[in-house]
Structure formats: C-alpha cells, structure tokens
Amino acid sequence: MIDSHCHLAGPEFIEDLDAVIERAQAAGLRRALVILAADDEPELKQGGEVAARWNEVRFSIGVHPHAAAKYAAEPGASARVVEAAIDAQPFTRGLGEIGLDYHYDFAPRDVQQAVFREQIRLARRRRLPIVIHTREAEEDTFRILAEESAGEVGVVFHCFTGDRDMARRALDAGFYLSLAGIVTFPRALELHEVAKIVPLDRLLVETDSPFLAPVPYRGKRNEPAHVVRVAEAVAALRGDTAEAVGRAAADNFDRLFNP
Numbered sequence: 001m002i003d004s005h006c007h008l009a010g011p012e013f014i015e016d017l018d019a020v021i022e023r024a025q026a027a028g029l030r031r032a033l034v035i036l037a038a039d040d041e042p043e044l045k046q047g048g049e050v051a052a053r054w055n056e057v058r059f060s061i062g063v064h065p066h067a068a069a070k071y072a073a074e075p076g077a078s079a080r081v082v083e084a085a086i087d088a089q090p091f092t093r094g095l096g097e098i099g100l101d102y103h104y105d106f107a108p109r110d111v112q113q114a115v116f117r118e119q120i121r122l123a124r125r126r127r128l129p130i131v132i133h134t135r136e137a138e139e140d141t142f143r144i145l146a147e148e149s150a151g152e153v154g155v156v157f158h159c160f161t162g163d164r165d166m167a168r169r170a171l172d173a174g175f176y177l178s179l180a181g182i183v184t185f186p187r188a189l190e191l192h193e194v195a196k197i198v199p200l201d202r203l204l205v206e207t208d209s210p211f212l213a214p215v216p217y218r219g220k221r222n223e224p225a226h227v228v229r230v231a232e233a234v235a236a237l238r239g240d241t242a243e244a245v246g247r248a249a250a251d252n253f254d255r256l257f258n259p
C-alpha cells in the first residue's frame with residue numbers, strides 16, 4: 001500500500017512525526033509521496049527530516065494555485081523556485097501539486113494559468129510526472145494540459161472529486177485518478193460511481209493528510225496510515241479486496257513515479 005499524496009512535512013506532524021510514521025508502516029504502507037510547497041522554506045526543510053526518518057518517502061514539489069499571485073509579475077519565476085527546490089531534494093519524483101482553483105480564486109485566473117503552464121513546461125524538461133490540483137476549473141485544466149502536452153510525462157488528478165464524465169475524460173487522456181477519503185463518505189454518491197469505473201491500472205489512493213480524514217476519523221487530523229480506509233472503501237464499491245486495490249494502486253504508483 002502506498003499513500004500517493006500527503007503533506008507529511010507540514011506543521012501538523014512536527015510534534016509526533018515518529019509515531020505517525022510508525023503507524024503508517026504498521027498499517028502496511030511501504031511508501032508515501034510527500035507534497036512540498038516550493039515556496040515554503042520550513043516545509044522544504046522538514047521534508048529532509050521526514051526522509052531521514054522514513055527512507056522510502058518520495059517527494060513532489062510545486063507552487064500550488066493558491067500561491068500563484070506571488071508570481072503575477074513574472075510567472076516564470078515560479079518554475080525557477082520549483083526547480084531550485086527539486087535540485088535541493090534528491091528524492092523528488094513528481095512535480096505538484098499544481099493546477100487551477102476557481103473555487104477559492106486566491107489568485108487571478110490568468111495568473112494561475114500562466115504559473116500552471118510554466119510548471120508543466122518544467123515538468124516536461126525534468127521528465128517528472130505531474131500532480132494536479134483542480135477545482136471548479138475543469139475546462140481550463142484539460143485545455144492547458146493538452147496544449148502543453150503534459151501527458152508525455154504522466155498526469156495524476158489528485159483527490160479526484162469530479163463526476164463520471166470528467167473521470168472518463170481524464171482516463172481518455174491517459175491520466176491517472178487518485179481517490180482520497182471523500183470516497184468513504186456515505187453521501188459522495190457520484191464519487192462512488194467513479195470508484196467503480198476507474199480501470200484498476202489507472203487508480204491511485206491517497207490521504208491528502210492532514211486534510212480530509214476518511215470515515216471513521218472525519219473531522220480529526222488525517223494521517224498516511226488511513227489510506228487503508230480509502231482502499232477498503234474503493235474495494236467494497238468494486239466488489240474487490242482492499243489488498244488487490246492497494247497492490248494495484250502501488251504498482252501504478254511505481255510505474256508513474258519511478259520511485
């Protein structure tokens with residue numbers, strides 16, 4: 001089992017990092033992909049601490065769309081910040097999370113798009129698969145990914161919450177879908193349908209911890225060990241075993257990220 005998206009280097013885990021990692025390993029996780037914000041110095045530094053304690057973690061680094069406004073004057077500067085962080089962290093295997101967020105609109109949309117494009121170009125130059133954050137921005141996300149030929153390095157839609165049509169569209173483009181704790185929520189009916197149709201060779205599972213704790217931990221801090229609950233929920237929906245789902249998702253992770 002692999003948690004393909006968590007924020008284990010965030011401030012929420014500094015105090016009990018060892019215990020969190022022990023619980024992840026005890027739950028059967030052999031690896032986690034830790035997301036680092038390229039412009040967050042404390043988080044980048046803490047990434048080194050995480051790697052020192054768990055040598056199987058790998059990293060994905062990017063400028064989140066929420067932070068894009070910082071690069072309004074010069075979007076290309078975002079890619080330079082990301083590249084410097086990649087060069088400083090030898091266990092980097094992905095670029096992201098990057099993308100568009102029109103729900104919060106923390107940065108003007110044209111700026112988000114420019115920063116997104118610059119980072120896709122960097123990902124292609126460095127041959128790194130891309131971890132996508134997209135919210136209420138489906139059309140522009142697909143358009144930019146296509147225009148920039150992002151599929152050549154591999155793309156995963158992290159914490160996928162779209163409907164079946166959006167899932168089909170992403171799958172047709174060759175992308176992977178990563179399901180998070182929301183799939184365990186009883187009322188997430190559209191996502192349940194998605195969990196049933198994703199081919200087993202395009203599915204990833206993640207926690208997005210410390211956010212989005214699955215049932216029965218809703219409202220609490222989430223942690224990588226809980227990815228098992230996500231795999232169980234997906235498996236139940238598909239009439240499969242959690243082991244089979246976890247194994248397939250881990251194989252997909254290895255193929256995509258070449259850890």
Ligand code: NI
Pocket residue numbers: 005007035097208
């Ligand atoms: Ni995230």
